[in-house]
Amino acid sequence: MKLMMDFISRFDSTFHFDEKFVVEEGNRFFLLNANLKKLAMEGFFYAGTYLGKVKKDRFFPSFPLLSMMAEGKANKMIVDKKTEWLFICGRDVFKQGITKVVGSKKKGAYTLIINQHGECLGFGRITVDLDETKRGVAVRNISDIGDFLRREKAR
Amino acid sequence: MSGREFFTNRYEKLGWKYQDIKLRQSIRTNASPPRKADAVKRLQLLGVKLEKIPFLQNGNWVKEARFSVGATSEYLLGLYSVQEAAAQIPATLFTDIRDKTVLDACAAPGGKTVQLADLMQNTGVIIALDIKKERLRALANQLERCHVCNAIVYEMDARQAARLNVKFDRILLDVPCSGNFAIDANWFRQRTIEDAERNAKLQREILKETTAVLKNDGEIVYSTCSLEPEEDELNIDWATKNLNLKVENIDCYGEEGLTDIFGKKLDASVRNCRRIWPGQTQGFFICKLKKQVDAS
Numbered sequence: 001m002k003l004m005m006d007f008i009s010r011f012d013s014t015f016h017f018d019e020k021f022v023v024e025e026g027n028r029f030f031l032l033n034a035n036l037k038k039l040a041m042e043g044f045f046y047a048g049t050y051l052g053k054v055k056k057d058r059f060f061p062s063f064p065l066l067s068m069m070a071e072g073k074a075n076k077m078i079v080d081k082k083t084e085w086l087f088i089c090g091r092d093v094f095k096q097g098i099t100k101v102v103g104s105k106k107k108g109a110y111t112l113i114i115n116q117h118g119e120c121l122g123f124g125r126i127t128v129d130l131d132e133t134k135r136g137v138a139v140r141n142i143s144d145i146g147d148f149l150r151r152e153k154a155r
Numbered sequence: 156m157s158g159r160e161f162f163t164n165r166y167e168k169l170g171w172k173y174q175d176i177k178l179r180q181s182i183r184t185n186a187s188p189p190r191k192a193d194a195v196k197r198l199q200l201l202g203v204k205l206e207k208i209p210f211l212q213n214g215n216w217v218k219e220a221r222f223s224v225g226a227t228s229e230y231l232l233g234l235y236s237v238q239e240a241a242a243q244i245p246a247t248l249f250t251d252i253r254d255k256t257v258l259d260a261c262a263a264p265g266g267k268t269v270q271l272a273d274l275m276q277n278t279g280v281i282i283a284l285d286i287k288k289e290r291l292r293a294l295a296n297q298l299e300r301c302h303v304c305n306a307i308v309y310e311m312d313a314r315q316a317a318r319l320n321v322k323f324d325r326i327l328l329d330v331p332c333s334g335n336f337a338i339d340a341n342w343f344r345q346r347t348i349e350d351a352e353r354n355a356k357l358q359r360e361i362l363k364e365t366t367a368v369l370k371n372d373g374e375i376v377y378s379t380c381s382l383e384p385e386e387d388e389l390n391i392d393w394a395t396k397n398l399n400l401k402v403e404n405i406d407c408y409g410e411e412g413l414t415d416i417f418g419k420k421l422d423a424s425v426r427n428c429r430r431i432w433p434g435q436t437q438g439f440f441i442c443k444l445k446k447q448v449d450a451s
Contacts, residue, residue, distance in 0.1 A: 031304075033304070033305075035279070035280050035305075036280055036305065036307055039256075039280055039282070039307060039321060040307050041309070041319070043309070044307050044308060044309055045288075045291050045295065045308040045309055045310050046291070046294070046295045046298060046306070046307070046308035047306070047307040047308065048304050048305075048306075048307070049302075049304040050295070050298070050299050062299055063299060063300070064299060064302050064304070067302065084228055085228070088228050088231060115228065117192055117197075119192070119228075119232050121228065121232075145228065145231040145232060145300075146231060148231050148296055148299075148300050149225075149226055149231070151292075151296055152293070152296070
């Protein structure tokens with residue numbers, strides 16, 4: 001739980017949830033509502049909203065968690081259509097493809113990547129101070145929704 | 156007993172003349188909040204030509220696309236799913252599904268589970284079961300991609316549903332079946348009538364065990380993508396006679412269920428089922444059953 005909260009705080013996010021509805025199953029975390037919590041038996045495979053998993057002391061967020069974070073205050077970067085496509089193919093974000101920055105522009109900051117419709121595509125880490133660069137890689141891709149296809153191919 | 160000739164002769168005796176089928180790809184848009192985005196409009200802007208499926212509220216055939224519609228950001232964001240047209244029908248047949256406790260007894264790979272969640276607008280609870288872990292991973296992926304938040308998934312055989320200690324308002328039984336030639340090019344070479352009989356037995360066991368966890372007046376929607384009457388009308392006829400289930404009238408695409416199977420007369424209510432011979436869609440069979448109030 002602490003690793004997940006630390007992860008969320010890296011985005012200067014205000015997102016929070018009632019911890020009593022967070023259930024840990026193996027190394028994975030799920031957010032349940034009262035109805036689900038009443039019915040969920042031990043050993044379920046999936047329940048409610050998947051939040052992410054912990055592996056080797058690192059937290060790997062789910063895409064629903066990133067989307068929930070994107071609905072509130074958090075570091076966000078809105079990108080154009082071409083950059084959206086490249087990003088979901090696993091590529092980094094170039095400065096030229098960014099149409100708006102919300103929150104930190106500092107090198108090393110974590111940021112959510114958002115498309116023109118306000119939908120969260122994943123997240124990355126800013127590689128340069130954004131005010132001091134005009135071109136080149138601005139955000140290193142850490143995780144993107146193209147992962148759903150990669151998981152299917154891996155099976 | 157197997158082979159193309161054997162099966163096509165059977166179909167002819169049941170009233171359908173075999174024809175080669177080329178299935179069209181279809182999608183189903185997820186309509187429930189907070190999905191405000193118009194997936195159809197966005198796909199059209201990407202150059203995808205769609206045709207509304209007349210018998211489905213949220214279904215479209217893909218007429219033309221220069222890329223895979225299963226790899227767009229709209230797909231990855233869960234705005235729509237790639238789902239065969241006939242397979243989109245069963246989940247729509249339940250009445251008053253919002254806020255209900257629903258069992259999706261043979262759920263993987265999860266297309267219908269996502270559809271149920273969408274129809275329920277993520278209210279109530281869906282309990283989804285499947286027996287194969289690998290298929291559960293595919294199901295979990297679908298739930299995550301489409302932001303489903305009202306489902307609990309277990310690795311469990313549908314025949315053990317009583318272990319859940321839950322009584323359900325609605326049960327979707329998209330049971331394991333023999334499939335049909337329209338979705339499998341090798342179907343005639345690989346299937347025998349013994350497969351259909353074996354599947355029919357398993358399907359009856361699933362029907363029996365899940366009816367036991369259905370509330371009085373609750374509904375079961377039973378579907379297969381098999382054209383073999385052993386898995387379809389004959390099983391439903393058995394269910395009406397042995398499980399105190401009544402076949403409900405449904406208003407959906409397809410022909411009336413058969414009540415004369417190779418000379419065997421079935422209960423007249425089996426006519427309320429829907430049999431879909433391959434053509435516009437794959438082969439499919441659907442029916443809605445209601446548990447009688449006086450059932451034990």
